[in-house]
């Protein structure tokens with residue numbers, strides 16, 4: 001468990017945040033290995049004197065899939081970056097504890113263009129079994145046979161599949177995802193929803209998914225949070241056992257409740 005107060009070293013996209021050396025950040029607390037994967041206490045972040053996160057408390061349980069909704073500018077990415085340890089030197093207070101094995105994915109796949117697909121996936125993974133692990137993850141995301149392709153030979157959706165394979169190859173205890181499907185077309189996005197859900201059920205990381213898309217949140221998550229002006233205002237459990245369908249009456253009901261919480265009327269659509 002890496003525990004920090006906003007001063008972890010920054011890390012390359014898609015890899016676990018490396019805990020800072022003990023002597024590099026005087027405010028680091030000793031690592032902990034017990035307790036829920038995500039613990040946030042009294043997290044406040046300010047930019048230019050403006051409070052963007054306001055005393056946020058949050059726990060995410062082992063294997064729990066949490067979606068974070070909120071209007072543009074409500075502080076979603078700021079919260080995710082604080083969890084990822086990617087907000088060094090920001091103005092803020094509070095405590096954040098996440099596992100050492102944390103992976104991050106973003107809207108852009110952030111693959112290294114000079115590395116082949118398999119090398120991108122196993123980047124940072126050591127040991128003789130690394131290539132085998134990488135091949136297995138690529139097969140799971142539907143890219144068996146594309147190991148030696150270059151990233152620019154893949155479509156945007158395929159690149160995002162590689163990013164997902166890379167994020168899961170280390171079997172992280174926590175996956176942080178910042179609008180990972182935001183740049184994809186509607187059909188690819190729906191396919192990626194199914195894939196992400198299946199992979200998370202298989203590999204069982206806790207997940208925090210930042211999204212604008214209410215449908216995405218309801219289709220994927222066990223629990224949906226709404227961030228409004230830096231404060232968590234809604235914490236809704238999604239009790240939908242079994243496969244989820246957009247048309248299921250309970251899905252429609254959750255969607256409407258969340259849209260109402262976001263202050264969006266039905267005529268405005270499902271994007272928060």
Ligand SMILES: Nc1ncnc2c1ncn2[C@@H]1O[C@H](COP(=O)(O)OP(=O)(O)OP(=O)(O)O)[C@@H](O)[C@H]1O
Pocket residue numbers: 047048052070071072073074075076077078079212
């Ligand atoms: N590094 C920064 N410097 C200054 N202001 C920042 C910085 N990062 C974020 N902000 C501001 O903090 C607020 C919250 O930003 P954040 O990116 O967390 O919102 P968001 O909810 O993720 O928005 P969106 O859904 O549009 O991505 C915004 O007003 C943004 O301009």
